[in-house]
Amino acid sequence: MTQATSPKGGPNKTGPDKTGSAKAGRKSKSRRPKLEGAQLRIGKQRVPLFSGAMHYWRVPRHSWRAGLKEIRELGLPIVETYIPWSVHETSPGVFDFGQRSPRKDVAAFLDLAADVGLFVFARPGPHINAEMTYFGIPERIVYDPDCQARSPRQNPVVLGFPPRMFPVPSHASATYQQEVRQWYDAVAPIVTPRVWPKGPIVLMQVDNEACHFFRNGPYDQDYHPDAVRQYQRFLRTRHRDLERLSEIYPDRYGSWADVQPPPRFEARRASDLPPHLDWAQFQEHMTTRAVRDLRKEMEGSGMTGTPLLHNVPLGDAGLPVSVPALDRAVDLVGFDYYHPAREHRTIKRRTLYLAGTVETVYAPELGIGAPPWFTPLSHADSLYCAMAALAFGMRGFNLYMAVDRDRWYGAPINNSGRPRAHAIAWKRLIAALRDTRFETLHRRAEVALVFPRPYARLARATHLLGPVSPSSLEAFGRSPVDACREDSFEFDGPVQVRWWDMLATFADALTRASIPYVYVDSEARASRFEGYRVVVAPTYEFVSAKLWDRLQKLSQSGTHVVHGPCVPHLDESMQVTEFDSLDRAHHVHDVHSPEAVDALVSTWVSELNLLSPFRARPSVVETAIHSDKRGPAVLFAMNPGQKYVEASIELPEPMHLYDPMSDHVFTGEREAVIPLAPRTVRMLRCEARGKRPRKRPSSRRRQREGAARNEPADAEENTSS
Amino acid sequence: MISGDLRFEGFDAASWGNLLSLFSPGMANRGRRDMDATDFPSVNTDDGAEAKSSGTLVVVVDASGSPLAALHTERGRISGFADRHAASTPNTPPSNGSSGRSSRKPSLRPPAADSSADARPDDRAGQFSPGDLADLCRRYRAGRCIVLREGAAEELMERVSLRLVRGEDYAAQWLTMWRVYRELLQGGHIQIWPSTLTALPIPTSATLERSLDLILPDGRAAVVALFDRGRLWTAAALRRRHGHFDFVAGPDLIAHWTGPLGGDWRRDYRIVSDAVARAVAPVHAGVYSDVSTVRALLREPDPGRWARAVAVRDLIVHPTPPYAAVALGADAVRGVGQATARVLGGVNLLAALNPVTHYVRGRISEIASVTETLGFNPLSALASVVGKDSDGEFFDKDADRP
Structure with missing residues (x-):
């Protein structure tokens, strides 16, 4: 093997330090x-x-x-x-x-x-x-x-x-x-x-x-013998007892080596689902394990x-x-x-x-x-x-x-x-x-929507287009549940599709109400669920016991937990389980109707006083505020539509909004009017009124950049109230 | 056809977008569509007939032909499709979790010949008729419909993986995939409507290569350069070497090779052609024009327009490979036919010239010179018939004669 060394024999340590980095x-x-x-x-x-x-x-x-x-x-x-x-x-x-x-x-x-x-x-x-x-x-x-x-x-x-x-x-x-x-x-x-x-x-x-x-x-994939052995080890770790596995799975097994991964989707009832959900989870596990193994190799x-x-x-x-x-x-x-x-x-x-x-x-x-x-x-x-x-x-x-x-x-x-x-x-x-x-900076969100990984696994398992995978659909602008079969598996409806619908309905309602939110993966670290005033979790007939426990703790600690449309009675292995009721949580049946969810969100606004900072009109415009210790520092105004709009943005106090990309300054008392070309985003630096607008780039730099863009170097100021 | 070492470089976002907007407008416009109305758009069949049919309706059915799910590639999932179009035949296997399937409406498809659950993979049970598929397209406003039997996509890839040969190029690999697709089509795993390409014979790699030899011989380059107010608006130089396309150079690279251009594209094209010849390979075919001309030509495919543009040097084809000359000649012939028809009081000479154009097309591989073949230069003939007015618009010199 050719020795892998640099022709120079080592790192370059010469050269002037012009940059300070x-x-x-x-x-x-x-x-x-x-x-x-x-x-x-x-x-x-x-x-x-x-x-x-x-x-x-x-x-x-x-x-x-x-x-x-x-x-x-x-x-x-x-x-x-x-x-x-x-x-x-x-x-x-x-x-x-x-x-x-x-x-x-x-x-x-x-x-x-x-x-x-x-x-x-x-x-x-x-x-x-x-x-x-x-x-x-x-x-x-x-x-x-x-x-x-x-x-x-x-x-x-x-x-x-x-x-x-x-x-x-x-x-x-x-x-x-x-x-x-x-x-x-x-x-x-x-x-x-x-x-x-x-x-x-x-x-x-x-x-x-x-x-x-x-x-x-x-x-x-992957049905490589080494992958199948990994799968069997995964099942062993997950279920521990072969006897228990035989109770959960449709077939009985003499040894772990007898358990083979499902080659296709064959479930008709909820009780048929565990091998498929395990397989979907194993594929995630295999990816993580590959990364972890390669990390060890790099370190080695x-x-x-x-x-x-x-x-x-x-x-x-x-x-x-x-x-x-x-x-x-x-x-x-x-x-x-x-x-x-x-x-x-x-x-x-x-x-x-x-x-x-x-x-x-x-x-x-x-x-x-x-x-x-x-x-x-x-x-x-x-x-x-x-x-x-x-x-x-x-x-x-x-x-x-x-x-x-x-x-x-x-x-x-x-x-x-x-x-x-x-x-x-x-x-x-x-x-x-x-x-x-x-x-x-940080963007504050008071609402978390739980991304329910077990339902996402069911969606993957029930995908019907094989190699045109859920992620391919999503990458091409469709949703990952678009090609899921419609079977209900004895549930009230196709859970594999409905969870996505529910999240979309809540996301749309929160966007309409200008309430910042995030998604938290149901399997994220416990700390990721903390600090929200409202947590919304899709729950259907089956649920991960760990998530349910987490929701219980959140509701006990005062978080406004909303779940629905079902109260689950099955665990992830489709075994009947008596889940403790979430005493302080709010069970909502109608989680798929935009009108019902809009009404629910408006109660949060009125009763919980949720933040909806820098609301904008018309509704196509979205805003996002990023703050530091002193308060709002950077505002983004987005126009994803195909038409020019003049956005009216509510201001919490009189302020200047400086656009460092165009050098425009907008000023307002309670509202600022920001012109937004189709499909553009403005990044606006917030400065409370009374102070000078933020430090501008040096005049030399502005001239240089202005000349490059054929624009005058002076800022244009727009005032509105 | 495409080299494993393919180099594609020298485009910025604008020049690449410009090139696509001319030659693949559908792809270029994909990003310009309106964004979806929600995070989970679903197709509403009551949207009204005014909505344009576009995209593809994908329906997945089980072995007996009962729908399992459907989606529209541009509009999203079609919720409840399986229920709306489910089969009610007694042989249909019980549905999974039948609670949601109790009130099935009649299927759009005729009763299956053999809809047993263990039907052989190559039987044609549960096929939709072309009329059914056309109805589905109309109902869901799709431009085409593809029906996949559950597992068909997996089957396609299994068969392809067995037949791919190490060292085969991308075109050969796609031909293999096309053959497998055709097998699945014939075996009833896949149905497509409209079935425009299903009767087209699948060429072999050798045939494809021979055709490419004619279009761009080995070791040669082809160039297209379009200008806007004298500046390169977009350009591409394509090289074929060792039987494969191995290099696509964009305007950045071409401008690097040419140095500053004069601003008159009718002169600059020679500089571009020479530069590509020096940096890439001898140029076999080159097309140069102002972008407004090409846009107009692509927008209005009137007979003779391409040939007219060449005749008055609004489009320069240099060098002119035989196939381009033939195409232009045929276009010129059509143009002359249309022009003389007016002069001759509606007598269409085009029909009379048809045998000539057929003859020319038939000898495309042998033709060295269109003039030699036809016995006259069709472009000169056309140039003598047409001219341009002061606005640069074409007119027929004889059109207003009494």
């Missing part, structure tokens, strides 16, 4: 980078989680410095890059890290990043996607039958992504894991010496979008010492992925965002889910542009998506891609390292976020 921190006391809320503590510095992606092997070597400098010019302190296995492995076990191809000199790239003053977020895979053929995994691996995931008939599981369909690997395969170990061992000598404080690497990611490689229909090879991240792709509500479980397996889990503005609701739902379920809302891939085979995204779409996600609580992001590359369009910096025209908008946005210290 990467190198300034390195001079300080040596400490491991650590996440503190939405900030990264590096030595004595606190750095926001703002980064931009650049793929060194896809950019001409002579453009590396220019590209990195432009990332810094955008205002980003961190550059992110994958380290692709298939690019560096030239033949089995032989690696080129720049010895032959200069573009593959990842060590030089990392050192150059440090030299330019950037920290690095490194993602060594093994799976990277990145629109690469075979997703960055060597061809020999994907065509090794021992490494391949298996279908119920033991066939390979083929993914249809361009430019080649290929059989996807099995995360459970011991052979695949062994191969990954060798890759990590090869790349670790490049990465490890460059981990902070010796080098610029301050974040790492394990694997990428672990979700069974997008072939995640409920009965698509020496790639440690930074927070470890993982990203979840589009279609999260239909994925075999448990975000709470992943959140326990890595230090930070986030969602990827590639949405056109018309998917405002999806952007909102996904962001509010993260806001409720994990501590920090982070986007490991916040799309600027897209691959050519995705739904086309304009610059305005990308900007809308980013700003709407920020509005609903995103605190950190990785702009993907910051520098253009093969199989991509729309990055703000081109392949030669020159900024494109629209880079200025991103620059202004990032400057505004840094000026407001946006990562330290």
